């Protein structure tokens with residue numbers, strides 16, 4: 587009799603253990619499957635291992651984990667091939683270098699391995715420029731195209747980083763705190779864009795968030811990392827209960843619904 591077969595679609599990591607020196611940060615974790623077409627949040631307190639998990643899944647930290655993406659075994663690929671399929675956008679903002687935004691985008695596209703997986707039959711230089719402009723337009727920043735990266739604000743650089751990541755056309759996007767430098771308008775705008783692009787291109791999108799209200803209202807699923815283990819996964823409203831918020835985040839909180847049905851976390855104090 588066959589055992590239960592791993593899900594072929596989506597992104598799954600199994601037996602993921604990461605140690606820094608003698609300290610075990612992730613202990614035989616199984617994460618996923620994160621399905622295509624859905625936006626999933628990876629949540630947990632500071633230091634719980636969210637970045638470590640994402641970096642290990644992306645192959646940037648050595649690990650013996652088995653990682654599959656839509657049936658392909660990422661663990662057996664070269665880092666270049668793996669990154670072309672499964673892209674990690676770090677928490678740190680893109681470097682503040684003296685380079686026009688448009689050139690930074692084109693360079694990222696050319697070094698991504700994108701051309702190998704999606705041979706752009708006869709793609710002209712003008713098409714490459716147009717593709718970079720399109721991805722800036724997607725994030726509402728085409729006017730920054732000729733501005734130098736070192737003349738941008740933190741939030742503008744974060745938007746350029748997101749435009750760069752999407753322009754590489756990966757199958758899976760791992761975004762580490764992609765809203766951290768953005769104002770309220772841009773946080774919601776970026777979440778809308780990510781939801782639309784994820785559905786339209788059947789991307790696997792996983793993002794680390796600290797804003798539980800955005801997780802509650804704008805993601806399809808959440809995964810909670812706590813003390814080296816994934817302790818809950820599922821729909822945001824099912825997982826983010828007062829009990830979980832007390833045990834994981836050490837806050838006394840209620841999860842309430844506004845008149846429009848949107849949910850929000852109301853914190854009364856810490857425990």
Ligand SMILES: Nc1ncnc2c1ncn2[C@@H]1O[C@H](COP(=O)(O)OP(=O)(O)OP(=O)(O)O)[C@@H](O)[C@H]1O
Nearest residue numbers: 606607611630631632633634635636637638639677
């Ligand atoms: N390069 C490293 N060397 C040693 N320890 C590390 C290293 N990177 C992370 N750690 C430790 O691993 C643990 C998990 O860190 P990680 O950055 O993955 O957490 P996180 O959940 O992303 O945190 P935050 O929400 O604060 O960004 C922390 O205790 C951290 O101190």
